[in-house]
Amino acid sequence: MKTTAVLLTLVATTLVAAGKFHDLPHSEYNRVVNGGYIVEYQEGFHHQDTHNTLRTRKVDYMVRKEYGIFNGAAIYVNSEHDGKALADMPGIKNVWPITLVSIPKTIKQKVEPSSLKMPLVHSMTGVDTVHKIYKLTGKGIKVGVIDSGVDYKHPAFALEGALEGCMGPNCRFQYGWDFVGDAYDGTSSPEPDSDPMDCEGHGTHVTGIIGANALDITKGSEPPYPFIGVAPEATFGAYRVFGCKGSSAVDVIMAAMEKAFNDGMDIINMSLGGGSAYKSTPQTVLGDKLVERGVVLVVAAGNDGAEGVWMVSDASLGDLSSSVASVDSSHVVYRTFTYGGATHPYAPSLAWNKPIELPASATLMPVLGKNGSLSDGCDLGTYNGVNIADKIVLVLGDVTRCKSGERGAIAQAAGAAGMLIMTTPLGIASLGGTPDFPMASIENRAGQALLKAYKANPDNTFTWSKKPSVVSIEGGGAPSSFSSFGLDGELRSKPDISAPGGNIMSTFPLSMGGYSVQSGTSMASPYVAGAHALYMQTKKIKLRGDEIRKTFKNTATLSKNYGSSSLTSVAKQGGGLINVLRAITTTSSITPDHIDLLDTNRFQTTVMITLRNDGPNAETYTLSHIPADTLNSYPDNNTFPLPTPQIEDNYATVSFSQNEITIPAGNAAAITISFTEPTTGDAAHFPIYSGFIIATPKSKESVPVHVPYSGLKGDFSRVPIMDTDKGFPALVSLNVSNGAIEKPEGSVATFDANNTVPIVVTRFGSHTPSFSVRVLDDSNKFLGYMVSLQGTKLIRDSGRNPNFDQEGLVAFSQWSWSGMIVPTANATEATRLPPGTYSIVVACQRKFTQGDYPADFEVYDIGKIKN
Structure with a gap:
């Protein structure tokens, strides 16, 4: 490991305070650098004081990083001293192991080139109107992206008249640094330099969402279909903390955070982190310090939606940062097929990776189990006695027993012409597939329609499209299934806000194809970062990140799960889907931006909010309440939460000190809200209930504002810890x-x-x-x-x-x-x-x-x- 030695000078100190050691459990999320620690100093304690203390205590160590704003350092200990021993030394406030953070896994979907103009995700968020009517582009706002670097030569980042992007004073990328080098994997020695070129892809995709412009490119790498980022004239800083593969160490990420601040970034995006923890991690401590100094910090909420509650990304848990959940894009470009008179989209497997062009003689054969339901196709015996020669088999996409490659190989060996896999529970999945065998993922609703049409007429034939088309995707506009659930370990409301993150077209390194469609909260976070750039441009004043977060949460569009008539839980969507048009036009606000009711034993019966009117005239508001889904994760008194919480309709009761209030222009009023826990729902199951308090202005041109609340019925201290x-x-x-x-x-x-x-x-x-x-x-x-x-x-x-x-x-x-x-x-x-x-x-x-x-x-x- 490459480290830097520090010469020590003895200076007497009299500090005797003891710090806290935050060790971490061993898991796939908490891999550590053995012997590596992040050390935070107490107030008034500095680097030299720490060097003196460590030497006095005979600690054999090397310095990895030293921080200014964080007031601490990352060190590597060669002696027998552990993190607790360091925390016990005078002047030390907190000690953490140096953990490794993996590049977030996203769901990738290749698309074919098309001249179709895509109905942009911006129509979901008001950004299209903000671009067209208000002419906001993020110009003059600096956005720092801490990620795998960026392909800054990409033509989608080129200035007007240029054929490719660049890095330097007269470029979109005016700031940047590579902290690690290509070969770095989190455990190897970093080889920093000034060139943050991306060889992994994640950072380029993230950066394109913030500010690419691929509407009018005719040279270089042409996009599969035209699109534009949220803030296409923002100035970038690219801070590379990942190599071509592997992980990054938290001390490197923290160094990038401080450099982004010192470079003058107005906004910092971090599409990284993962796993479940308390908020007292070193990157969240530093993040809150940066926000206190005027920076906006936007962090992905995590892609652990299949894990159930308590899983919001550790890096996004700061009190002042914005934790961003994902909503699926409503429209995507796909190839289609027609069967039984209906047209359905499909995505070929990565192993096939081309359009499916089977002859009409290749008809459908649903693969059914003994009970008559659709089989997963994981057993060769499933095809015994069934003639599937030259047939396109339809199977269920349940991955608990086998993956797509295995089930494809089984069907191919049995003589099938191809395979369609019906996604569960919804949407179109990304399939690995089997080489030289046509396979595709289809929506759940498409699979159901195929089954119905087959039963009506088994001789129905397929017609495969010659060109891709724009389709409305199953689940579009609803919270993404992969997006992580909160709340956190102290029943704080996280995530904070949602943004488009499912099926998002953006830039990719030119050497890797130039463009790709990916899904993840890694895609939602930069969308919110770009939205901040638009907001800051129109306000023309410096605002703290948590202040802007409040405006976005107040004005967000409330979301529902796909096919549901009730609002999605706050633990899933936060304050709702970001609506930039509402945010820049609102003249009302509610403080605080969320209400934590805690649990039954600590229930916050009454809460005071402040409703402010910054409009030119007096405004009359009506107060109301809309409940959201209640999440039951322990219905059978199970000791481990369900991967998918059961949704219940156990709602809190809300009343207001006044249901209507008139507030003069430029003034605010305090309103007392009284909450009553849900009368239904079993406290032994620890249901998480939530909802929204709405303030609706009487003026039709004014924007309604809201604040989310959440709580847990039951005693949080009795929620099972050990499985x-x-x-x-x-x-x-x-x-x-x-x-x-x-x-x-x-x-x-x-x-x-x-x-x-x-x-x-x-x-x-x-x-x-x-x-x-x-x-x-x-x-x-x-x-x-x-x-x-x-x-x-x-x-x-x-x-x-x-x-x-x-x-x-x-x-x-x-x-x-x-x-x-x-x-x-x-x-x-x-x-x-x-x-x-x-x-x-x-x-x-x-x-x-x-x-x-x-x-x-x-x-x-x-x-x-x-x-």
Whole structure:
């Protein structure tokens, strides 16, 4: 690892305050740089003071980064000192491990070139009108993009009259830096330079959403169809923190955040982060400091919608930053086919990657299971006794048993001419597919229509389109299924706002095709960043990011799930779909921009809001309430939240101190809102209810404004932390000789350090302020906290685990033990226990409790160890 040594000078200090160590559980989201730590100093403490303290405490370390605004540093420790030892040193406020952040996975969909002018996503957000009527383009606003870099030579970033984009004083990209180099993967040595050219693609796509102009390009790489970014004249800063593949370390991302601020960026976009955590991460701490200094910080909310509640991206949890959820684009360009008199869109698999042109003799054959329902096509036996030669088989796109490549190979081997996969639950999926075999994804509604038409006439034939066309997509305009659910671990309202993020056309590196359609909150976040540029341009004054966030949340368009008549939960859509036209024309506002009602035991019965009228005349407002979907994630008293929460209609009751109020021009009024929890809904299931408070002006030309609220019925401290349904926590062993994981037999597990290693496995279903693994002697006397084989002290806060890992297996956390403990949470030296029998206890502090042990904890005696 490449680091920079620092010369130290002794200066006496008398600071004695102790800091806090924020360790993280091992999971796919929380990979760490071993020995690497982010250190935040206390007020009045500086770099040299820290160097002096570390040297006095005989810490052997190297500096990775030093920060100014954050008032801290990233260091690499070569000695035995761990993060807790650093936190115990004078002048240290907080210490975190340096975590690795992966490039967000997006859903990619290739499209064919078309002369069709796409109905832009901007029609969903009012940006089309803002461009046309108000002539706003983001000119004069600086937007910093912290990502994988950008292909700044792309013609969609060229100034008028130029054939390609550029970087420099007279270019769209006037600022930038590569912090890492092409070969960097998060663990290798960075090789920084001044050229942030993108070789991965993510950053170029993100940047194009903010401000590309691909409406009139006739030279270079021609777009599949014309489109324009949100702020096509904004000035860019490109800050590259990812190499061509792999991850980036948080200390690198923080360095990019500070440089973007020092370069004068008005807005910073970060389409990165992931996983579940508390808000006290180093990047959120720095992010709030930047917003306090006048910067807008926009962060993706995460693509963990299939994981259920409590999963908003850790990087987006700042109090002052904007956490952005995704809504699917309403229109997309696709090839189509006609069957039974109806036309449906399709997306060929990536392995086929071309239009499907099968002859009319290739007719449909639905693959049905024994119960008569559509099969997933994962078993060769499904085709026994069924003649599918030269047929196009229709199967269900359930991926729990196999993926598209496997089911395609099975159908091909059985003689099928091609395969259509009906998406579940809706939309068009991205398929890997099988080489040399025509496969395509179709919408769920298309699959249902095909089944109905087939039953009416099995001899129906297909007609495959010669050209692509613009189609209204299933689920278009509704919150994206992949977009992460909140709330956070303190029942704070996150995400904040939604934006188009599903099926978004944007730029891609020229070497990789020039353009692509992708889906993710990574696409929604830059849309909001571009919207901020338009807003800042029209207001012509410097506003803090949280102030602009309030305006966008006040004026957003409230969304519904596809096919639903009720509003989507605030935990999914935040304040709603951003509406830039309303935001720049509103003369009303509500403060605060969200209301956290907390849980039953801490219920906020009355809340005061401030309604302001900045219009030229007095305005009369009517106050009203619209409830949103209630989310039930624990309907069967399950200990791990459902991947898809059940939707219920348990609504809060709301009343106002006055239902109508007249406010003079330039004035504000306080209104008291009284809330009553839903009378229906089982508190033992911890339903999350939510809704919106609406202030509707009497003047027809005025814009209504609203504020979202959310709460949990039940005692949040009783929400299950550990997934006991699946047998967690547990004590297992690693057989060193054959690598097998074994569950010890009997009440006492015997471990031979030469042959077996004890492992504690846990699975967090929700947050805990303090997780620990405690070691007791044979008389149940507490000896200390377990220290893992990697040297990690097992006492920390924790977010939740995802449902499944990248291999599709149940996700969990694990720690190997070498017999080391620390006697207290504040101890800096670990000791090895002598041979004996020891009890292992896992303890998880319940949320919203004081932390009195054992009353405020879930406590699990997981077994005894004899070493």
